[in-house]
Amino acid sequence: MSSGSDNNTDNTRDMLGRGKAISVEHALELILKNTPQTPQPVEDVSLEHAYGRVLASEMLAPEDMPGFARSTVDGYAVRAADTFGASETGPAYLKITHEILMGQEPDFELAPGKAANIATGGMLPRGADTVLMFEHSQLLEDVLEAQRALAPGDNVIQKGEDVSAGSLIVSAGERLTPYAVSAAAGLGVVNIKAHARPRVSIISTGDEIVPPETNLKPGQIRDSNSYALRGMVADEDCVPKVRGIFKDDFGAILEEMKRSVKESEAVLITGGSSVGTKDMAERVISELGEVVFHGVTIKPGKPLLFGVIDGTPVFGLPGHPRAVQVCFEVFVLPALYKLSGLETDKALENELGSVSARLTKSIHSVQGREDIIPVRLSLKDGELFAEPLMSKSGLLLSMVRAHGAFSIEVGSTGMEKGEAVSVRLR
Numbered sequence: 001m002s003s004g005s006d007n008n009t010d011n012t013r014d015m016l017g018r019g020k021a022i023s024v025e026h027a028l029e030l031i032l033k034n035t036p037q038t039p040q041p042v043e044d045v046s047l048e049h050a051y052g053r054v055l056a057s058e059m060l061a062p063e064d065m066p067g068f069a070r071s072t073v074d075g076y077a078v079r080a081a082d083t084f085g086a087s088e089t090g091p092a093y094l095k096i097t098h099e100i101l102m103g104q105e106p107d108f109e110l111a112p113g114k115a116a117n118i119a120t121g122g123m124l125p126r127g128a129d130t131v132l133m134f135e136h137s138q139l140l141e142d143v144l145e146a147q148r149a150l151a152p153g154d155n156v157i158q159k160g161e162d163v164s165a166g167s168l169i170v171s172a173g174e175r176l177t178p179y180a181v182s183a184a185a186g187l188g189v190v191n192i193k194a195h196a197r198p199r200v201s202i203i204s205t206g207d208e209i210v211p212p213e214t215n216l217k218p219g220q221i222r223d224s225n226s227y228a229l230r231g232m233v234a235d236e237d238c239v240p241k242v243r244g245i246f247k248d249d250f251g252a253i254l255e256e257m258k259r260s261v262k263e264s265e266a267v268l269i270t271g272g273s274s275v276g277t278k279d280m281a282e283r284v285i286s287e288l289g290e291v292v293f294h295g296v297t298i299k300p301g302k303p304l305l306f307g308v309i310d311g312t313p314v315f316g317l318p319g320h321p322r323a324v325q326v327c328f329e330v331f332v333l334p335a336l337y338k339l340s341g342l343e344t345d346k347a348l349e350n351e352l353g354s355v356s357a358r359l360t361k362s363i364h365s366v367q368g369r370e371d372i373i374p375v376r377l378s379l380k381d382g383e384l385f386a387e388p389l390m391s392k393s394g395l396l397l398s399m400v401r402a403h404g405a406f407s408i409e410v411g412s413t414g415m416e417k418g419e420a421v422s423v424r425l426r
Helices: 024-033 178-186 225-235 250-263 281-288 321-340 344-348 397-401
Strands: 042-046 075-078 092-099 114-118 130-133 137-140 143-146 168-170 191-195 199-205 239-246 266-270 290-294 305-309 312-317 354-359 370-380 383-388 404-408 420-425
Touching: 024 290, 024 305, 024 321, 075 092, 075 143, 168 178, 199 225, 199 250, 225 239, 225 266, 225 321, 239 250, 250 266, 250 281, 250 312, 266 321, 281 290, 281 305, 281 312, 312 321, 321 370, 354 370, 370 420
Parallel strands: 092 114, 199 239, 199 266, 266 312, 354 383
Antiparallel strands: 042 191, 075 114, 075 130, 092 143, 137 143, 290 305, 305 312, 354 420, 370 383, 370 404, 404 420
């Protein structure tokens, strides 16, 4: 079992008996330190199912790409020397002798003073070293008037210019993008060695939580968090395992946690991380393993709980939907990256892209915590603007409308209208 107690250097407790909130940086350090180093088992993955998978071994090019010199334009395959000095007012004249068919190897050698019709992607014949574009020529029956001088290699991709045989295409520990899969297909690589996808159990707790199809009674709340988490986990090419809704019953949650830890590589439990008489998550983790920290200086998401049970990272997420989203993107994602077999530097960074935008209004913040502010982006006069979507953490609309979010640092009291912020895209 991983041990987290000696990693949490702040052992003081607040007035409610809970460990005082730690910084975001310290929390991430502890999460990654207590997330297993051993990557998932390696499995064979077919090309059509390789998107998003993490490569277990480096992918090398088995051959050159392209495998032959080919044209990048529609025009005429020629010898560059035959066009030297050519211009619109003083063209060079060549005789067209052949037409090169797509998908076929030319069975002739181009002689000096000759030209051959060729389409984009067509294979250059022996003797030709450049391609004259249609736009730079005139055709007089079978005589070609070349109106521009060319150098060898103009409008041509040489054999192996894109990829040479034996070169590295994708490193081990990288996620396969559509472009990487496309390159693999172009090179004839159809079997991929990838790490197995981590399984992530999702447990919803709370006496007030009911399924979405339920007709609500006073005080009840429909479960939305498990649906958000299912999608966010799946988006990271992990396997979500939704365990269901559990009332605030210590024994029932304890037994479900035992099953989840055995059957998954990470566990997310929602609704039980805030302080209260029915707070079960911390008790369950303490009973079966060890609580590493409880509380982070971030808003929303301050009550975040993290622990380890039999080497499995367990996250106690707040019950409010926006807090769940923030905690997942900031704290859970790096752990999932590491569990997926991504290289350490990728696990330390959020893979989501970011853009710079100017605030449309001023934002107030409280010193001593990091505020995560959702924003909606808009383009005006060629410049990107970020409209803060201010709402309480339990409200869903800001999450639906937001294109991303930015952070206000711990020591800041806010940001002014017009200031540039870095927006992490969703």
